[in-house]
Amino acid sequence: MSSKSRKKVLLMGKSGSGKTSMRAIIFKSQLAADTRRLGATIDVESSQIKFLGGLRLDLWDCGGQDSFMDSHLTAQSSTVFRSVHSLIYIFDAESPELLTSDTVYFLKCLRALRDQNPSSSSSAAPAANGSPAPTSAPGEDGGPMVFVLLHKMDLVPVDLQASKLAEFENEVTKKAREGGYKGGMQFYGTSIWNETLYKAWSIVISHLMPSLASLRTHLNSFLSLSSASEIVLFERTTFLVISSVTNEDESHDTEWDERRFERISTMVKAFKLGCSKIRSPFSSLTVSTPHYTAVLDALTPETYILVVAKGAIQPAALELNIRLGRPHFAKLEAIGMGR
Template sequence: MFNNTENQLKKLLLMGQQKSGKSSMHKVIFACAPIKELQQIGVTTNVSKINVRFMGNLHIDLLDIPGQPEEQKKYLFDLKETIFSTVEVLVYLFDVETEGEQFNSELITYKTTLSNLSEYSPGSKVFVLINKFDKIKESDRKMVFERKYKKIIQDSEGFNIEVKEIFATCIWDETLYKAWSQIVQNLIPDRDIIHNSLKTFCTKCSCDEVVLFEKQSYLVIDFVDVNEKKDILKYERISNIIKQFKLSCKMAQIDIQTIMVKSQKFNVQIVEFTDNTFILLLFTDEKVYPAAIQHNVQYAKKLFKSINGSETDKLKLLL
């Protein structure tokens, strides 16, 4: 059980060729770096180790591996046991503009990476991000993605490793949040408890949709949609919008704890929930009053304060 007496340490490798966007990506997601600061990021020449605290007791040990060919050889061969042991998740980045022999060379490095994972961390999961899609004409993006997707999947076969998903990403929009939300969700234990707790809360509040976000990164932890539309990308778009709004408020030294949006078709409330999360509640029933939703959220928060357990333990109180 993911409880308050143990810190869950999950090792995550971030790999890919130089200038594929690895450092920019984790700084945007986990360090909340404003986009304008990304131009100041230099070249990663040594393993950059970042400890990310997520959902209270979950600690992600993120290793950003340099992408220069000579540096990669050192980590892929000389130090492979150290780097690839006890890995929970590998995130591998390809630069979408890399083509021809350079792309084939990168695929060889990718296959060597999978081989090392298969040897030292056979139970690990792999996520591939084809990054910088903003550099590709919108009309060509589907064709480019499908071509690269097919080649990467083909070269992923024959290893004792599960390639969970391949994403087309860009640090400027919600595709980044979609990818990383699914990545961290694979690191969170007891996700069934979290989902069932949200489902119960959604029903008790007479809401149409409930989404749970991690407070610092704004990544989606889980969601419930009673209409089963399963349009997760809209939640990632909300993540991006709220994060930029919060950054603007921080620069203006304004602390925002609750956001309310009302239209003719729906009402939305976004409020701080547990110590490490905030929650979005959407409802369309005119018989449901916003004040009633606020009361239910505040009552739940009081329940959470009565125990010293993890975020998952607290959410179990909703069941």
């Protein structure tokens, strides 16, 4: 398997920050309430997760106890930090040492990442929170990308969450730049109890996807041919959002919920889990109201597609368009993965 289709991603953070819980929710379809029974990660747990047929995510969940963190940064540094595509670092939003010892460990990880991946020193400046991803591809000329998740934000009062994240981002970015790290960083506030976790991880996964710009072009064509208002593409197993397109002519007249995609991911994952418990596998979903029609169905062996249309469009018409589009997108997927 080529290096382009195999991506090494580090999941790091101090013990108790929530790394293993979010991994179980995203990749093992566990409910948030069930993660309380999970134990702490010992040393490094490596798992290989397949996306879109040929893309393999090598996810390294690194134990966050002080002894393990010290080992990762010294004896295991070349093993852990070499050839990394992306680093996902988790901070506990309620930690009393958030901007002291917790940040010190993070800065040490950035230093190790830079030393083991020299190209990261020339990476682009960080993107602002919530902004589009950098144009240069992480792991190539831009070096590894760093995603910083300020986790357990549900414990922070709602009216203080935005300011806490902004203050944290400014302070950590300042310290990272002062320490000589010039690589790209993006910051997100997350919680296992709402859709913010899916939003952050969808952005992470989008950085791993090949030919994403080309995929959006084809989705736009499908949107036009289907007379749809919006199309969302999900990865089949995790139900993370891969890409989405919206009819610009209608978007000006519609108040879209900014978190709609992540909320759909959360609801569908919960619904699929409920189906599996009664031994009734999830296949597709159709919703019809006087205002819109929505069809969620498999598009390729690795993806699901959600097609939303306004007006008097029959579900059968959307289902037919999805069925007719499957061979094209399956071929596009294979080309993108180099198969």
